[in-house]
Amino acid sequence: MIKTLIATTALVTGFSxxxxxxTIGVSIPAATHGWAGALNFHAERTxxxxxxxxxxxxxxxxxxxxxxxxxxxxxxxxxTRGIDALVVLPFESxxxxxxxxxxxxxxxWVTVVDRGLAVEGIEDLYVAGDNNSFGRxxxxxFAETLDEGAKVVVMRGIPSTVDNERVAGFEAAIDGAGxxxxxxxxxxxxxxxxxxxxxxxxxxxGQIDAVWAADDDMAVGALAAIEQxxxxxxxxxxxxxxxxxxVDRIRSGDKSVPVNVTYPxxxxxxxxxxxxxxxxxxxxxxxxxxxxxxxxxxxxADDFYxxxxxx
Amino acid sequence: xxxxxxxxxxxPARRRIDLQVVGPIVALIAxxxxxxxxxxxxxxxxxxxxxxxxxxxxxxxxxxxxxxxxAGGLDLSVGSMAAFVAGLMILVMNLLTDRLGVTLPVIFAxxxxxxxxxxxxxxxxxxxITRVGIEAFIVTLGTMGIYRSLITWLADGGTLSLGFxxxxxxxxxxxxxxxxxxxxxxAFVAVAIxxxxxxxxxxxxxxxxxxxxxxxxxxxxxxxVLRVRLATYVLLGLLVGFAVVMxxxxxxSASASTGLLWELEAIAAVIIGGTLLKGGFxxxxxxxxxxxxxxxxxxxxxxxxxxxxxxxxxxxGAVIILAVVLQRKGAADR
Numbered sequence: 001m002i003k004t005l006i007a008t009t010a011l012v013t014g015f016s017x018x019x020x021x022x023t024i025g026v027s028i029p030a031a032t033h034g035w036a037g038a039l040n041f042h043a044e045r046t047x048x049x050x051x052x053x054x055x056x057x058x059x060x061x062x063x064x065x066x067x068x069x070x071x072x073x074x075x076x077x078x079x080t081r082g083i084d085a086l087v088v089l090p091f092e093s094x095x096x097x098x099x100x101x102x103x104x105x106x107x108x109w110v111t112v113v114d115r116g117l118a119v120e121g122i123e124d125l126y127v128a129g130d131n132n133s134f135g136r137x138x139x140x141x142f143a144e145t146l147d148e149g150a151k152v153v154v155m156r157g158i159p160s161t162v163d164n165e166r167v168a169g170f171e172a173a174i175d176g177a178g179x180x181x182x183x184x185x186x187x188x189x190x191x192x193x194x195x196x197x198x199x200x201x202x203x204x205x206g207q208i209d210a211v212w213a214a215d216d217d218m219a220v221g222a223l224a225a226i227e228q229x230x231x232x233x234x235x236x237x238x239x240x241x242x243x244x245x246x247v248d249r250i251r252s253g254d255k256s257v258p259v260n261v262t263y264p265x266x267x268x269x270x271x272x273x274x275x276x277x278x279x280x281x282x283x284x285x286x287x288x289x290x291x292x293x294x295x296x297x298x299x300x301a302d303d304f305y306x307x308x309x310x311x
Numbered sequence: 312x313x314x315x316x317x318x319x320x321x322x323p324a325r326r327r328i329d330l331q332v333v334g335p336i337v338a339l340i341a342x343x344x345x346x347x348x349x350x351x352x353x354x355x356x357x358x359x360x361x362x363x364x365x366x367x368x369x370x371x372x373x374x375x376x377x378x379x380x381x382a383g384g385l386d387l388s389v390g391s392m393a394a395f396v397a398g399l400m401i402l403v404m405n406l407l408t409d410r411l412g413v414t415l416p417v418i419f420a421x422x423x424x425x426x427x428x429x430x431x432x433x434x435x436x437x438x439x440i441t442r443v444g445i446e447a448f449i450v451t452l453g454t455m456g457i458y459r460s461l462i463t464w465l466a467d468g469g470t471l472s473l474g475f476x477x478x479x480x481x482x483x484x485x486x487x488x489x490x491x492x493x494x495x496x497x498a499f500v501a502v503a504i505x506x507x508x509x510x511x512x513x514x515x516x517x518x519x520x521x522x523x524x525x526x527x528x529x530x531x532x533x534x535x536v537l538r539v540r541l542a543t544y545v546l547l548g549l550l551v552g553f554a555v556v557m558x559x560x561x562x563x564s565a566s567a568s569t570g571l572l573w574e575l576e577a578i579a580a581v582i583i584g585g586t587l588l589k590g591g592f593x594x595x596x597x598x599x600x601x602x603x604x605x606x607x608x609x610x611x612x613x614x615x616x617x618x619x620x621x622x623x624x625x626x627x628g629a630v631i632i633l634a635v636v637l638q639r640k641g642a643a644d645r
Contacts, residue, residue: 037468038469041467156620184620185613191568192568192569195561196361200361200610200613200614201613203353203355217470217566224562
């Protein structure tokens with residue numbers, strides 16, 4: 001609520017280049033949590049890089065704290081900057097569907113990232129992570145690693161379709177593996193909530209073999225609670241999204257954090273690069289591009305470690 | 312000179328049980344009994360320690376909030392303020408670690424910084440309210456947004472983390488203790504006892520109640536209304552800083568989601584405890600009971616499969632209203 005009151009829209013980049021240059025508008029949520037922070041980091045880096053590669057291309061990057069501001073941003077982009085293509089990560093699907101549809105109808109190229117629109121077929125290009133695969137990849141690791149009769153607890157995120165898809169994927173993957181889910185509750189993708197939840201689960205259950213924390217912030221909270229209870233050797237914790245501290249622990253062979261599952265914020269780079277290539281060149285770029293979640297293991301952890309990323 | 316609502320409540324309560332006094336305690340005992348019935352580990356040493364230690368942040372803040380509310384004020388900024396102070400403390404401690412190494416002076420500097428930053432933040436709220444004359448609700452709504460944005464900006468949208476070795480050195484402040492009682496619990500108890508004494512037995516505490524009860528009469532009684540009111544916000548800011556000192560060693564990190572909704576939890580605890588939201592009467596021990604009630608609800612819900620996790624908020628809301636209804640009934644009977 002408060003964010004709506006005080007946050008403003010930040011116009012980050014945009015210099016007018018030679019006449020006749022094409023302009024690409026990029027609209028993404030503001031950096032209010034770790035993943036979105038990394039999204040901003042990758043978006044800015046990609047825009048900087050592409051401005052050098054394509055001198056004829058202009059970029060307008062806006063970050064928005066809520067749906068209403070995003071709608072105004074899009075209107076401003078059309079009215080004042082005359083964008084030729086739009087790369088948008090909708091803050092929410094429903095409220096943004098109408099405005100984006102109008103932009104698409106006016107002949108502007110539209111690339112939608114991660115959160116799909118409520119009506120199909122509006123966008124020219126759809127780039128997204130795969131939430132079902134995110135849960136499934138973790139679930140498959142559990143099913144392979146754990147013995148029959150193993151007991152696990154599951155931390156969910158903020159109640160949302162993203163969270164539901166992930167949990168559905170996880171549950172489908174461990175189905176039939178004889179793994180018992182002792183408890184499942186919402187840690188809200190928050191370290192403190194996860195810490196408290198894990199403390200209480202540790203008091204409640206004498207045996208826990210593994211924790212699926214579904215997000216690295218929650219994994220940090222869970223690991224602190226396990227350490228406090230002195231039960232570090234008993235269970236492993238699998239988070240998700242590839243926070244660099246976690247990737248670092250995997251790289252150094254930490255037994256408590258054996259693997260991680262990606263949900264790359266760098267997908268915004270994929271979207272901007274593909275849009276730019278489609279505008280400038282003749283390579284066909286329309287369709288759906290789904291980025292599967294990968295399993296980060298000690299062997300490939302180096303590839304997923306970004307030193308200067310905030311996440 | 313000072314108003315004496317406390318006595319008014321106590322005197323007739325000798326014979327008849329006064330629900331306004333025992334209401335929160337009854338609710339607390341009921342929760343403990345429910346917890347015992349639902350899970351055998353509820354009364355275990357580890358669980359009790361967990362619940363009390365995690366209550367300490369909100370608890371320390373809520374003691375300060377009791378003074379603010381008693382004096383007829385309100386502070387919505389404490390959660391964001393805690394996050395901002397925590398972020399600042401972590402940043403400075405990381406910078407100092409580069410110069411001084413992993414040493415105790417860095418921790419002392421961090422602690423001092425947190426206390427000063429909290430105090431200054433409280434002073435800013437207080438000055439805007441008392442000297443500039445803006446409504447407390449508006450001022451603290453504004454600073455709440457400002458601090459929340461500042462921590463997001465400081466952390467670059469991500470998470471600020473204390474260096475690993477420094478975290479290990481600082482860690483015992485949350486996880487350690489003496490005689491099996493952890494430091495945050497001891498800190499909470501100390502703050503609560505001092506708060507109770509100040510509220511009941513000092514001129515400052517009485518002045519707070521007088522101002523909250525009737526500001527004009529308080530002024531005619533030659534109470535320095537503005538100064539006392541300012542002092543309540545400074546005190547609350549200082550206690551937010553102190554809560555952060557206990558909070559940072561727990562996970563060694565701060566982010567945009569740190570301290571989210573702490574202000575509402577603190578206010579709820581104060582009201583459950585019997586302090587009047589419109590001011591004029593405050594009860595520190597009631598606030599402590601209120602804080603414990605709030606954390607016990609969460610703890611019990613986590614220890615059982617009693618209700619769907621989707622309904623946790625509903626249970627919490629119902630218990631808050633119920634605890635307050637118990638008291639209001641008592642007040643109406645009198």
